[in-house]
Amino acid sequence: MILFWIVFIPLVGGLLAWAAGSQGPHATRKNEIMARWISLIALAIDLVLVICLWLSEPYTVGIAGGAWIAEVNRPWLPALGISFHLAMDGISLLLVLLTVFLGMAAVISSWTEIEGQVGFFHFNLMATLTGIIGVFIAMDLFLFYFFWELMLVPMYFLIALWGHEKRIYAAAKFFIFTQLSGLFMLTSILGLYFIHGRETGIYTFDYFKLLETPLESGTAIFLLLGFLAAFLVKLPAVPFHTWLPDAHTEAPTAGSVILAGLLLKTGGYGLLRFAVPLFPGASVELAPLAMTLGIVGILYGAVLAFAQSDLKRLVAYTSVSHMGFVLLGVFAWNEMALQGVVIQMLCHGISTGALFILAGALQERIHTREMPRMGGLWVVAPRMGGVWLFFALASLGLPGMGNFIGEFLILLGTYQVSVVMAVLAALGLVVSTVYAVWMAQKAFFGANPEGWRIPDLEAREMTMMAAMIAMILWLGLYPQPYLDTARGGLLSLQKIAGAASTGSLIKIIGRQQ
């Protein structure tokens, strides 16, 4: 039952925060503070629960021969084959940990930024987090789709109500892109449901039963495309990434942190858990195309990041670039690449979340995001400059920080599949250095043309940054605990995919080269 609490405590916290924060026109500062504290405490309780799960070795729940940590399985709508089935393995544990951690960072970072309807803001924040946690542990496809859509609506409100200048445009664009792609995924889910029912007589949405659906290759490709539509838009992969810069730029700080840090990872997780294992043969056929899209994403995102003058937009495009690595790694589908994917998702979440928090803090102080107007800020705000430089270096993949581990493992894994692709992807390391150093230099070094004098990071912000710096260094210098946690889940995913296809993905891709 612990999974049930982990999913729904944020929602309950959000409802309480909404109630506490909104007393109509009589809302006072005390109400707002109470709303914030309630959200923070709810997430802290969640964090404790997840850490307890993490520390509880060994993995005792064995479903389908995999290494699962916890499970909840209750029938929900048995007439339609829908059950309330949650299950957590190493991969989902790490991602839920990231969710709660970044959720707390988001709440702390919007302590002073949000004015107006603070209770409702925190409710939307918590509801989005509930949706995200649910996405990471749902094992029933209908439930997965339910949580997938649950993530979208509160995020739309977060962007549209508390965002910046072009917020309505950005929120609508985000919603339409992700909703439409989600509908394609729904079509695929229903297709899988009906085919499974027709072949075996049992109509069920359960992930483990649907894994064994016998599919012809043509049908499998169509269904895989439906899932890929949703996950590639969310990831985002290059032709479908255009919602991201607008959404990330115009969202409030907490919204950007959750968007970049978590929502993008749901796309990566979906690929790992659903797209490839459900359709291994079709994945093999689409793998070269998908990996190419990944490489295009890495390079295109990096070049475009360099071109931006808006600081948040630059960081947004770096997310496109980093997620290109994830796409590449998933479709390389060997142990090293998959380990890299998990570490890359964790580290990108933390480092990009930190960059967005800093950009938000900077915007609160100088009320602009335009880099041509910034410069020489290190002198007036050395702590901010130092932390910014740290995360810029993390973003470019400096060894010693977790992003390096992620990108390196993905490159190693890709090299085993295709040397050409690994070389092209490695070019991404060069281009990412360009934008990372550029963004640090433009904002913090050089002359200070407008003579900004701003307050430096305060205690609240520094504590949060210290925690995130510690996490990145931990992941960079000693990632073994994380690799161990994820290994069981990744191996069982590989087994599921390998058992159903006619050979391992590596061998088949290798033959096609």
Added chain:
Amino acid sequence: GVFAAWWLYIGRPGLVAEVTGKPAGDLIHRLALSGWGFDALYNAVFVKPFIWAARVNRGDFVDLFSRGVAWSNSRLSLSLARTQSGMVRQYALGVVLGAVIALGLVLVL
């Protein structure tokens, strides 16, 4: 190599100035000084094209598709909105025309 360096700068100090005075010698001197001109080479081959490609695509050409969809939708909606004249006579005329066409279709098909 060491002897050549000694000869050029200590043995015969005037030799270097004499060589670099001539245009050919000056060219070699500048080439050696700038590290075989690699800075200029990199600038031309990598830096300038990269910056050009980045600046030219600043608005992200991939976005043109979704902006195009949004633009055509609002154009369509605006032009359809022109039919809302508010004059009930025209609406009644529309209903009658539609009924005539529908009836005609039923009779013909």
